[in-house]
Amino acid sequence: MQRSPMHEKGVQNIRRQVSGKSITDYAASWAARTVDYTLRSKVLAREAVPFHNHRYRLANPDPHALTEIVKETARWFGADLVGVTRLNPEWLSPELQQPDDVTVEPFQLSDLLDRPQDVSVVVMVHEMDYQLLRRTPLVEPETSLVYSKMAWCAASLGTFIAELGYRAIPAGNDVALSIPLALGAGLGELGRNGLLITREYGPRVRISKVFTDLPLIADVPVDLGVGRFCEQCALCAEHCPSRSIPSGPLGRRSRWSIQASDCLDWWHRNGTHCSICIRVCPWNKPDGVLHHFVRLLAERGLFTRTLVRMDQLLGYGKRARLSDTVGPSFSVELSPDREYAPGETLGPHSQAVGAIVDATDGAV
DSSP: OOOOHHHHHHHHHHHHTBTTOOHHHHHHHHHTTHHHHHHHHHTTTBOOOOSSOSSOOOOSOOHHHHHHHHHHHHHHHTOSEEEEEEOOGGGBOGGGSSOSSTTSOOOBOOGGGGOGGGOEEEEEEEEOOHHHHTTTTSOOTHHHHHHHHHHHHHHHHHHHHHHTTOOEEEESSSSBOHHHHHHHTTSOEEOTTSSEEBTTTBTOEEEEEEEEOSOOOOOOOOOOSHHHHHHHOOHHHHHOTTOOSOOSOOTTOSSOOOOHHHHHHHHHHHTSOOOHHHHTOTTOOOSOHHHHHHHHHHHTTOSHHHHHHHHHHTTTTOOOOGGGSSSOOOSOOOOTTSOOOTTOBOOTTOOOSSOOOOTTTOOO
């Protein structure tokens, strides 16, 4: 099996016993993607087929009622937010229409996407756990787990639509650009960090979608005041280890341009994905009455600089101790008042679960 540079670095971290990146940390993270790996190899980015109903079709459905049924079903499968948009052919990307993983069989996209004017896209947003994500840029398994939730929801909704007698192509990050689709579906706005910012979860989300010929009613984009807020806040740019996020004003540009290649290169050097720009974003907050009130101020552009300063003074955005997070916690802890130093290894005081050996020859 051919591994990416990031995964190769992860194996090196295991061998060197890098703190926060132990064999048990990686095991939890990689295992959490089991459903995603399985469905991506056979189901996602391929036209859904019904398991049982190959004969009947839901005829002349009411688009408004059907849209609500589809959204309710998506939430039942596990999606946290659901919206609908029409397919803009500009968001179809040839680079996303074949897998970037050599272990995944080639996608089998049908001619459904050849008629984008007839295609609706059901866009689903999946929340990532607030506490677990505070571990980043150490190994945090939550992102991997949500990839599996994305795959489950998209594949299940695709089958649901196929059982109604209609066509559907479920997808995660593949086939088309997810963020523009989510913007069109009214699920949030684009932030300085290049991510979808939602009212409910900030940028702490992942996106899946289902392309379909079901007659659905599209939602409309929303104005949450994110762009105005980001103009006065550049915490993501200040904390980005790869300097991929611009820190200056938007000016006459329609959006901030992210240097994605620099970001990915840092992931490779880190040996795992990085979500620092999500962790430090003031829109990233757990649910609560106080945070709901603060969001109202942020949406209206009131006291933005004060909100950003208070966010820092109260310690939001700092990396958490592993023991302060809920979920798998296997590694020793680093000091929570500083960022992870690349290559930092376990200290002599650490208690190892077991020895690290090369399973191919038994050498230590």
